[in-house]
Amino acid sequence: MGKLRSGTVVRRFTILYAAGFLGSGTALLALTYLMSGSRLTTAAPEQPPAGPAGPGAAERRIRDLEGQLSDMQGQQDHQLLAGSLIALVVMVGVSLLLGRVLAGRVLRPLRLITAATRRISAENLHQRLAVAGPADEVKELADTVDGLLERLEASFAAQRRFVGNASHELRTPLATMRASLDVAVAKPEPAAQTVALAGRLRTELDRVDHLLDGFLVLARAQHGTLVDRTPVSLGGLVREALTARAADITAKTLTVDDEVRPDTWTRGSAALLSRTVANMVDNAIVHNQDRGWIRISTEHDDTEARLVVTTGGPVLDQERVDRLTQPFERLGADRTGPEGSSGLGLSIVAAIVTAHGGRLTLLARPEGGLSVTAALPSAAGPEVTR
Incomplete structure (x- = not known):
């Protein structure tokens, strides 16, 4: 059996897995960014009080250091955000690949069951899936299909037996009726009505025989096995x-x-x-x-x-x-x-x-x-x- 077509369960599993990973990754990234911004803001030094002597040079130095520290914090925030976004994009691609692999492994037993079921026809109904493994939903499905195949095999076998029995049981009374008509007509000087009735009955018997032959050929073609x-x-x-x-x-x-x-x-x-x-x-x-x-x-x-x-x-x-x-x-x-x-x-x-x-x-x-x-x-x- 070939690969599953696009848009099937494998693709849906892959998209669902990737979407879940993307959502959780985005939420984690937002939470990390918010917590980082809050921590760095609270860690900033406070404005020192002005001294009585007013050391202006020291105050300017402190303000310069505070500005530099603020710039460094902004750069770190942007670097953290950019790196997180790059990591998120990379992990989305990895999650798509991983999701497809996992979905393929999960659905592999179903593909095997589908392929085996397609190979089974009226000529090999005796075959079974016989899936081994733990008693999970996949094995339950395979056992259900095996039960269905068993019932179909029994039904086909009964139908073939019926066709064989009908061929014998229905032709015997037809032959008996033909013989009775021949005996009635063969008597010395049979009545004209008897001869006419025998002719009509022979015609109807021929039609019944032709119809029976058609039934048997149709049944053999539909439910028989072509061995010759x-x-x-x-x-x-x-x-x-x-x-x-x-x-x-x-x-x-x-x-x-x-x-x-x-x-x-x-x-x-x-x-x-x-x-x-x-x-x-x-x-x-x-x-x-x-x-x-x-x-x-x-x-x-x-x-x-x-x-x-x-x-x-x-x-x-x-x-x-x-x-x-x-x-x-x-x-x-x-x-x-x-x-x-x-x-x-x-x-x-x-x-x-x-x-x-x-x-x-x-x-x-x-x-x-x-x-x-x-x-x-x-x-x-x-x-x-x-």
């Missing part, structure tokens, strides 16, 4: 997604402008990144108008690999577009498409991109339509790493 990181070609994933949806593109008579570069690589879970690209392509197809267009491009530099999917259409509200990364958010019936939408597509994309250390940007184009950009950490292809 490998080099992945964004261009290859785009080719696969376009091939899989070729029939839907043809059915809508969409024009696809392909500007995909084969040397755009990232590193991560191939399954999750494939789902990301597929969802972005699906979103561009489903939420598009007949005879519309799609432009897909990839680009990269030393730090980022970017996939940009742009579509035409009506002018959209940017504030509503920004909410599309939230589950079940839609732009209305005009963007649900004939296939319907679970409202999880872009939220899944956002969760997967974030889990890979990237960012998702949604931009409502001024001329109409939507531009979706997934920026991921750039990586070298396997042919470069050999």
Whole structure:
């Protein structure tokens, strides 16, 4: 962790320490000056009484000595004041330096706690601060943070277990319902109503199955650990997604402008990144108008690999577009498409991109339509790493 920014507690401690020293030093200087002036004034010799004979020369000598003594006292006062002021200025500088050193030492445990807390994420919640030392306020704060991390770890573990159990428990009754429909339709000469009902139920079961799959992928991206990181070609994933949806593109008579570069690589879970690209392509197809267009491009530099999917259409509200990364958010019936939408597509994309250390940007184009950009950490292809 870098140094604390200007204007933080270190600076406030330094200014407070220096101000306290300056105030006390000024008060001490004033008190010393007043006491010195009073002492020297009372120490001045008194005017001797005039003798009967009136020795004028002696009286003049005494007055000269008194004048010299007064001048010497004034010079001493000025020298004392000047020296004290110089000493005060020097000590103010020393106090600023000393105050910063002391403030840094006092706040060093807090900086260590802040740095350690920032390093802890969902993937290493098992780590603890474990601050050693006396039972003071700093250790109490560290122990409180450790307790919070322990509760978060337990919560994440319970959520992962729930996702795994839900995957099994919810798919089993769906499979049973499908089997029951198949048995009912397979009977000799089934009633027309039975066949029609079975068709409608199969459609709804497909939607539930698709929704369940979206939930599981979203949960894995948000709370899972990416252990299967490998080099992945964004261009290859785009080719696969376009091939899989070729029939839907043809059915809508969409024009696809392909500007995909084969040397755009990232590193991560191939399954999750494939789902990301597929969802972005699906979103561009489903939420598009007949005879519309799609432009897909990839680009990269030393730090980022970017996939940009742009579509035409009506002018959209940017504030509503920004909410599309939230589950079940839609732009209305005009963007649900004939296939319907679970409202999880872009939220899944956002969760997967974030889990890979990237960012998702949604931009409502001024001329109409939507531009979706997934920026991921750039990586070298396997042919470069050999």
